[in-house]
Amino acid sequence: MTDMPVFGAGIWHFATYKDRYATDGYGDPVGLLEQIDRAGAVGDLSVVDLNWPFAGYDGTLDEVKAALERNNLKAIAITPEIYTRDFVKGSITNPDPGVRKQALELMHNATELAKDLGCSYVKLWPGQDGWDYPFQVNYHDVWNLALDGLTELVSAHPDINFVIEYKPREPRVKIVFPNVARTLLGIEKIGLPNLGILLDFGHSLYGQETPADAAQLAIDYDRLFAIDVNDNLRGWDDDMVVGSVHLVETFEFFHTLRKNNWEGVWQLDQFPFREDSVEAAKQAIRFLKALHHALDVLDDEALAAAQASHDALAAQRLVQKVLLSSMADLA
Structure with missing residues (x-):
């Protein structure tokens, strides 16, 4: 029997959510410290991924550290919010040099926070970097702005890893890093050893990839630094509880990781809009433990x-x- 993996979750798993219909949210607001306490209540989580800036939080960093400590949690990553209203035309690919500078400053600050918290990586999800219409952008320029921005950021911090979380679309109709192949192409072009991929299982499904194949490709290039797991119906990034729909493909994905001796965190990226967030995490981990046993036998x-x-x-x-x-x- 192999050792049980380390389990983690994005802290947003324990927040409440809004959409364009329930604009008042699917529950009462949950503050950052309460989100950390809910993550701790799961029992099997060891690490969490934190957004930066801490939305709606006016406390101190010491209070965040204390909340993590009392719940026996560590921060594995910081995710800078480069996808908010300030960056509606992109972060590092924005046509305005001032906005590109603002985005890079935010990412540099997030990186310093990640170092302070002892994180393993900084996660970059450039959801607003892309286009919506034909002829809207110069593709050559957008691609090179993306590579130049990443090079500037990652080369300045050789002591910590960075990961790109690719996704085919949403919020932009087309995102500049939409799949594993194009993301690897950009990473290899940049050529820095501390830049890799976070493979989100649901994004891979949504992009009509075979997630196990995407994982193998990233591993073959030594660039699979992290994973997020969830599920969807392939028509949208539903972020359902892992194993709800694509049980066999989820098993194949983890089998690919096992046969390549990949030993990273099994991290949840779920959005339980209408479900109890703690119970959703517990159910996901029960499933992942059963999957781990199945891999053993x-x-x-x-x-x-x-x-x-x-x-x-x-x-x-x-x-x-x-x-x-x-x-x-x-x-």
């Missing part, structure tokens, strides 16, 4: 033989046997 030699001959039915029988028996043990 999977006949890897028989699976490799089936894959060598592209025998889909034999592979499916092996997978179904361990998955169904492991799921049956879920309490």
Whole structure:
């Protein structure tokens, strides 16, 4: 039996949410310290990813550190908010040099905070960097602004890792880093060792990728620094509880990580709009533990033989046997 992985979650998992219909939110507002306390109530979480700036929080950093400590949590990452109203035309690709400078200052400050908290990486999600209409942008210029901005940021902090979380669309109709291949192309062009990929399982599904294949490609280039897991119906980034829909593909994704000896955090990026956030996290971790057990008992030699001959039915029988028996043990 292999050791149980470390589990983490984005702190937003424990917030409340709004959309364009329930503009007053799906519950009462939850402050940052209460979000940390809710994360601690899950019991199996060891790390959290924190947004920066701390939205709606007017306390001190020492209070945040104390909240993490009393819940036996550590910050694994800081995610700078480069996707808010200030950056509606992009952060590092904004046509206004002043806004690009503002975005980089925010990311530099977030990086210093990440170092202070002992984080493993800074997560960059450039959701507003892209375009919406044909002829709206000069693609050459936007691409080079993205690479130049990342180079300036990442090269200034060689002592910490950075990850790009790619996504095909939303909020922009097209995002400059939409898939694993284009993201790797940019990273390899930049050529810095501390810049990699955070592979969000749901973004990969939404982008019509095979998540296991995307993970393998990122691993082959030594750039898979982190993962987020969730689920969706492939038509939108629904951020449902992991394993709700794509059980077999989730198992294949983690099997790919296991066979490559990838040992990062199994991190939740779920948005339980209408569900209890603590219970949603607990259910996800129960499922992930069952998946971990299934990986332990999977006949890897028989699976490799089936894959060598592209025998889909034999592979499916092996997978179904361990998955169904492991799921049956879920309490």
